[in-house]
Amino acid sequence: MAFLSTAEIGQFRDTGCLVCPDAVTAAQLAAMRADLGIWIEESRAHAGPYGKTFDNRPRFDVEPGHNAEKPALRRVASPTEISEAYLDVMQNGRMLDMLTDLIGPNLRFHHSKINSKLPGSGTVVDWHQDFNYDPHSNDDVVTSLLFLDEVTPGNGPLMTAPGSHTGPLHSLWHDGVFTGAMGQQASAAFEKIAVRHTGPAGSVCFMHARVAHASRANASTGPRSLFISCVAAADAIPLAANHLPSVHMGMLLRGKEPGRIRSIAFEMEISEVPKGASFFTQQNAANSG
Ligand SMILES: O=C(O)CCC(=O)C(=O)O
Structure with missing residues (x-):
């Protein structure tokens, strides 16, 4: 059964990106937003990153300057491990049905x-391709960014460079240092052709893992929160350490075990797994260094 139109599938293939409304039910959205609200409240009691993930790193990451009055929780790692609401969407959301039309x-x-x-947070994401972080034996790998809030031009939307998923993989290493971001030349070129992806809460932005992308700071008075998941065709085998390992890693979400490996040819440097709570620490260290 087709969940996406031929035009939508074509847009994803051509540009590497597709935004679709109503990727979850109203109840699923409300449940995810409620849990995030609880985590933001809890973060007021912490001065820095806290909690523990599967690989013993902090689960909750806060921006520099975060405090009890003005919480700046910027990352929750592997929310499916601590919330029924996020696990439900990951296993049962319409988003998954749509994904079967793209890489199923x-x-x-x-x-x-x-x-x-x-609101007021300074978090920016520098230009990069997710495939460099999560290489698989083939590139039927999609990052799904589910909008927990309305995403507007002013609140730091995802920007992608259309068509960049068919181009080269750009190094995230510079002068022997892993910066987690592309070099200035590539970033400037992608900035010129960048498309911003906006939409109401409950929409999803499907992004091919090789598409170049970035996002600017939230300059608005409202929040911009995304539930981001990486899903691959089951015959795409991970080739490097998972930067966000969890108990759910490798879980079959749709279909059946293919019992096969499918490969394409490519060559790239291996990314550095962050020692801190998230890749923001790696990108920020590069910017301040
Ligand atoms: O949060 C964003 O705006 C983009 C996220 C992103 O690129 C990532 O986490 O890989």
Whole structure:
């Protein structure tokens, strides 16, 4: 059964990106927003990153300057491990049905996280391709960014460079340092052709793992929070350490075990797994260094 139109599938293939409304039910959206609200309240009691993930790193990451009065929770790692609401969407959301039309029928979970830009937060994401972080034997790998808030031009929307998923993989290493971001030349070129992806809460932005993308700071008075998950065709085998390992890593989400490996040819440097709570620490260290 087709969940996406031929035009939508074509847009994804051509540009590497597709935004669809109503990727979850109103109840699913409300449940995810409620849990995020609780986590933001809890973050007021912490001065820095806190909690523990599967690989013993902090689960909750806060921006520099975060405090009890003005919380700036920017990342929750692997929310499916601590919330029924996020696990439900990951396993049962319409988003999954749509994904089967892009890289199905057999889908496997890789990792998930929440990126939150609370009002006034300075978090920016520098240009990069997710495939460099999560290389698989083939590139039927999609990052799904589910909008927990309305995403507007002013609150730091995802920007992608259309068509960049068919181009080269750009190094995230510069002068022997892993910066987690592309070099200035590539970033400037992509900035010129960038398209911003906006939409109401409950929409999803499907992004091919090789598409170049970035986002600016939230300059609005409202939050911009995303539930981000990485799902691959089940015959795409991960080739490097998972940066966000969880108990759900490798879970079959749709279809059946293919019992096969499908490969394409490519070559790239291996990314550095962050020692801190998230890749923001790696990108920020590069910007301040
Ligand atoms: O939060 C965003 O705006 C983009 C997130 C992103 O690029 C990532 O986490 O890889």
